[in-house]
Amino acid sequence: MHHSASVRLRLDLSYDGTDFSGWAAQPGLRTVQGSLEGALAMLLRVDDPASVRLTVGGRTDAGVHARGQVAHLDVTPAQLEKWTARRRPEEPAWEAPELARLRARKLTGIVSRAAPDVVVHAAHVVPAAFDARFSALRRRYEYRLIGAGMRKDPLVARYTAEVPRPLDFDAVQRASDELLGLNDFTTFCKAREGATAVRDLLRFEWRRAEDGAYAARIEADAFCHSMVRALIGAVVAVGSGRIDHEELVALRDARARTSRFTVMPAHGLSLEEIAYPPNDALEARAAATRARRSAID
Missing domain, CATH: 3.30.70.660 (Pseudouridine synthase I, catalytic domain, C-terminal subdomain)
Structure with a gap:
C-alpha cells in the first residue's frame, strides 16, 4: 500500500524464465519476485526483508520469459536518496532518465549475483496512482x-x-x-x-x-x-x-x-x-480494471 511519506518506483525488467519457478515468491523455490525482493532488501538496507514488496504487471508462470515486465514498489525518500546518490556531487542534477538507469544498474548489479538471468532496465519515480497491475491498458x-x-x-x-x-x-x-x-x-x-x-x-x-x-x-x-x-x-x-x-x-x-x-x-x-495510460488517467484506469466485468450472454 502507498503511504504519503513514500515514493513509488516503476521497475522495467526482463528475464529468462527457464530456471525460475515463475514470478511469484514461493518458499524454497527460485522465483523472479523472490530474487528481486532479496536484492532490493540488500540495496535498501531494510531491517525486515519481508517489508519489500513488489506488485507486478503480468504474473508469469514457471518457465515463461519476459522482455517487457513491469513492477512497482514504494520506498522512503531516505532510501531513494541512498539508492541514487551520485559519486561526483559537483555534477549538475541528472535528468530523470539517467537517474532511472542508474538505479537500474545498481539493482541489476546486486540481483545478478544470484540471478544473472534478470536485468532491470529502469527504475522511474511515478505518481502514487500508478499500479503496475491495475493501471495497465x-x-x-x-x-x-x-x-x-x-x-x-x-x-x-x-x-x-x-x-x-x-x-x-x-x-x-x-x-x-x-x-x-x-x-x-x-x-x-x-x-x-x-x-x-x-x-x-x-x-x-x-x-x-x-x-x-x-x-x-x-x-x-x-x-x-x-x-x-x-x-x-x-x-x-x-x-x-x-x-x-x-x-x-x-x-x-x-x-x-x-x-x-x-x-x-x-x-x-x-x-x-x-x-499504460498518461499519468492523469492512471487512477481512473485502475478503478475500471478493479471493477468486475459483466458476463456475456
Whole structure:
C-alpha cells in the first residue's frame, strides 16, 4: 500500500524464465519476485526483508520469459536518496532518465549475483496512482513454435516450443482471427472466484521469424491464468488438423474447459510489453480494471 511519506518506483525488467519457478515468491523455490525482493532488501538496507514488496504487471508462470515486465514498489525518500546518490556531487542534477538507469544498474548489479538471468532496465519515480497491475491498458505476448519438418535452431530452443505434427500457417492464422474481440474465454482459462473470463482480445497475428519459427503476437486488455498458452494450443490444434475451424468456434462458444486441445509449453512464451495510460488517467484506469466485468450472454 502507498503511504504519503513514500515514493513509488516503476521497475522495467526482463528475464529468462527457464530456471525460475515463475514470478511469484514461493518458499524454497527460485522465483523472479523472490530474487528481486532479496536484492532490493540488500540495496535498501531494510531491517525486515519481508517489508519489500513488489506488485507486478503480468504474473508469469514457471518457465515463461519476459522482455517487457513491469513492477512497482514504494520506498522512503531516505532510501531513494541512498539508492541514487551520485559519486561526483559537483555534477549538475541528472535528468530523470539517467537517474532511472542508474538505479537500474545498481539493482541489476546486486540481483545478478544470484540471478544473472534478470536485468532491470529502469527504475522511474511515478505518481502514487500508478499500479503496475491495475493501471495497465493492455499486455502483449509473443509465442514461438515450430512444427514437424521445420528447421530446428539449438540457439533458440529454450524459447521455442515444438509441435510433433506439420502445421498449416494459413489455417493457424484463420483460427486466430476467429478468436478476436470481446469474448468470454472460459474455454481457454480458469477465472478467479468472483470474476469472469471476459476479455478483449485485440490482436492475434502470426509471422514467420527470421530463424523460420512461427511467432504469434497476441495482445489483450488482460489475460486470465494460462489463457495465452491455451489459445495457442487451440489454434495449433486447427493448424495440425486435430480439430477443424467449426469445432474451434463451437468450443469457444461452449465456455467450458476441454481436452480437445492442449495448453502449450511455457518456454515458448514471452511477455513483451505492458502499456499504460498518461499519468492523469492512471487512477481512473485502475478503478475500471478493479471493477468486475459483466458476463456475456
